[in-house]
Amino acid sequence: MNNFSYLQATQPKEATGAVRDNKQAAFIAGGTTLLDLMKLNVENHDQLVDINMLAFKGIEQTGDGLRIGALERMSDVGENPLVMQQYPMISQSLLQAASPQLRNMASIGGNLLQRTRCGYFRDTAFPCNKRQPGSGCPAQEGENRGLAILGGSKSCIATFPGDLAVALVALDAVLLLENAKGKQRRVPLVDFHLVPGNTPQRETVLEPGELIVSVTVPAAAHTRKSMYLKVRERTSYAYALASAAVGLDVQGGQIRSARVALGGVGTKPWRSREAEKVLTGAPATEATFRAAAAAALREAQPREHNRFKVELAQSTLVRALTELTAA
Amino acid sequence: METEPSFFETSPTPNVVGKPLNRVDGRDKVMGRAKYSAEYPIPGLTYGVLKTSDIAKGKIQNIDTSAAAKAPGVLAIYTHLNIPKLAVTPNDAEGKKAIGAPMGFMPLTSDVIHYAGQPVAVVVADTFERATHAADLVRVTYLTEQPIAAYTDPKAKIFDPQKIQDGKTDGKTRRGDARAALASAPVQLTGVFTHAINHHNPMEPGATTAVWEAPDRLTVYESTQGVTRTQKALSTMLGLPQDQVRVITKYLGGGFGCKGSCWPHTVLTVLAAKGVGRPVKLSLTRKQQFTSMGHREDQTQTLTLGATKEGKLTALIHEKTSTTSPWDNYAESNSKIINMLYDCPNFEASYQLARGNVMTSTFTRAPGEAPGSFALESLMDDLAYKLNIDPIQIRLLNHADKDPTNGQPWSSKSLKECYARGAELFGWSKRNPKAGATRNGRLLVGMGMATASYPVHNSQGMARVRLYADGHAVVQSGATDLGTGTYTVMTQVAADSLGLPPEKIRFELGDTKLPTAPNSGGSVAAGTVSSSVYMAAQDVWERLTKLAIKDKKSPLFGAKAEEVAIENGRLQLKKNKAKGEDYMALMKRAGLDDIEGSGNGKYGAGYETGQSASPADSGYKEPPAAHSMHSFGAHFCEVQVDPDLGTVRVTRWVSVHGAGRILNAKTARSQIIGGSIFGIGAALMEATHRDNQFARYVNADLADYHIPVNADIPDMTVEFIDERDPYINAMGVKGIGEISMVGVSAAVGNAIFHATGKRVRDLPMTPDKILATKPV
Structure with missing residues (x-):
């Protein structure tokens, strides 16, 4: 870990300007990923810009949905009554993530930017195209049990590790971003994360110095009837082997609208329009769910040790849909 | 057998031994007052940080320390080129033998790299952060060779070792003719079992604070399970008399075996402190912990059994293949328990x-x-299942009434009682014998059980008791407390042995200045140290008795020593209890403020034969005794398996053990719970993954190396069968540190089989393996 300077920003421009002007600078909110990676020398910054003083707060119902400030903590959002009642999938994804201590520190914006747990990425003794472009990807033929089966490339199969982003991407969340000029733009979360392709070092569409201000989620019938199901090796404090975020609007046994995203299997939070297409307009039956799950995994490209995820992700999705419609 | 007094005779109805006394060190621990080895605020302390190898095999080509040396606060950077030399290293057979502690290779003695994570430099600075930063600035270039990652590598050379585990166990064992017996056995079964690499991961990592008091005198605050073993290893390597090296371990944040040896980081810290001429503290990072203090090896076992149609075993054949290091022949001796657990002639x-x-x-x-x-x-x-016999019944059918390895009687064995009591507590009779037939909604419910056993190794130790005339006592033994309760149980033993309440006893441990005790390992500590304490108290009474019978003013004047008995601190005639006196009165008359006694507690075969074992090499060589000495137990497990997702939850747990005298009902229960959880972790989730190409771990942290969390563990029921074993030691104690884990992963696997009809033979039994296994 190298020495760094520390700036506590009180205005957005102060923060975004500092990071835009210094390629080695980084924002820090909860720091739960950043400090970890700095200690491992995976990230090296000479300046940390603390954004915790910025007013990116609030968990509120707006005219057409939910707005969450980027600096709200995971635990506060997960346990917020509005979120629990109207957007259960979001609350569940948060409360099944990390540990209570981490959730108390970690911010919503930071969580969406959480970096992969790929062991090759996290150890500088290994080659890694994400960490050191062009150095190679030993995960392809190596210990890839936890790695992605969807959205991978020859240069990278690192799994996006988060839970919240999976729920949000299912529910058509939109991010409000602000750059160093003070200019704001809205980016749908589904377009925010990038698949690795040949540039696995580029993980999002954020410009240098650009900050996440807030997340908005449009309210709909399928947000209230939603759930997040996470399958993991232990009951708490574990990343998903596979997870499913599902929201349904079912009337008279027919699915009117469906939202589906998968976690633990994709190089980014994996919205499955293929599954949604199968579900929409179909009867809410196990056969439909199975067909949807098969569609969601049709493009899967497993490696030696993560082949099980193809079946597990389908089972997870079927289970989530089954439980949601049974409730 | 030498007639030594035993606790059974002098304390037939103990006051505090066995009671669920709260931990005497509990308050200091929760208040943060208990100092661990990296927490001593020593004046002038400096900080050492290891730089470790990025490659697993090859040579160091160049180490550039120029940038690191210029970094602020840096005091020294040691590499193989400039670190102070050792008098003896374990790099040759002679040195290894002299050092004693299992240690086969010392880094920073040449440019050769044997494993990823091998230390290549030690950086010392005035703060931890500066040392850490400077270590990052050290630039090492390597001549890299292709490493072998494991025995499964096609390029690995498999060999038959003559001895394994540092020469303790033979590479091959035969009893009867198993091949012939198998060939004629009507029932034959074979299973191939694999075990993932497991790491101990104690909460407290390896840590050393080294202080050179003089050019030839060293004090080391060390995170070790054995201060004497560390003292011996360090003094040999440094070429110092043993008494010039003092090792102190007052508190230990877990060990589980990884702190049972002397490891390179300790030696490097000592050398760095010598080099800079100031105290140096070095604490391993969690990542370094994975490559610095050993692990449980990756291994495949093939076990074949032959049995009669009635289920009686006739043959057992066991083969194990595992990975060892470039310099060692270490393998866990798996076959020992397979040899002794059941009555099987071949x-x-x-x-x-x-x-x-x-x-x-x-x-x-x-x-x-x-x-x-x-x-x-x-x-x-x-x-x-094959013979449609209840799992407990098949074990009773094969119950070993004597030790099948040597035909000797057991010193004590309560296994049948453990089965019976465990079955009763668990409700085994309600179990549907058919696999895959019990459901709870969507979930499959399974119940399984397994036998546990662990030997009473051979060991000995010393203790000292100083009894003050004011009714207090200081009791000392250089043992270590892994956090399991040594401080507490020894306080209880001393209290009953001296007839004092526990609050009048101060028990001290963890210092080579104290009487020598064995390593806390192999489950020998409780029995050995408690016996030493008890014997030391007896020595005090012997001295006081001698004093009394020679003292004209004593009511016992003129009596013979063997006529005097001690009861609750009073010396009195056995035949006339009214005739006697309090020890305080006696000491006051004699002008004694205090009186000291010392005791040599023997454990295991050495107790029965009267022979001794070298304390620092406990368990190494067992002299023949008339009895075989083991603890036994049974674990019962209920799981609920999600058949679609492959997830397993342990929903109920019962462990019943017969382990001699239980010194403290509460700490013993905690220890069994802890060991069972350790086993559940190994069964369901623990695995360190080593990349095949780089021979380097990819999940060396506690987020990605999974151990159970609270939510994974149900309420656990633990009971002990009362056992009175006069052959094993003066206290009748068998250790419980290891047996708590034996059989646990099988109990979980057997419950999974009962739930699903799937036999998973690869640990850990993670959801992917549950899903991939076909029901039989």
């Missing part, structure tokens, strides 16, 4: 090893017994 075992470019594996809780019992107890379960 047995054969062999070990195969392959050298990998890895840090050596080492003792890991119940080394050998834990993975060995997984193979045996899984296959016994298969036998039970």
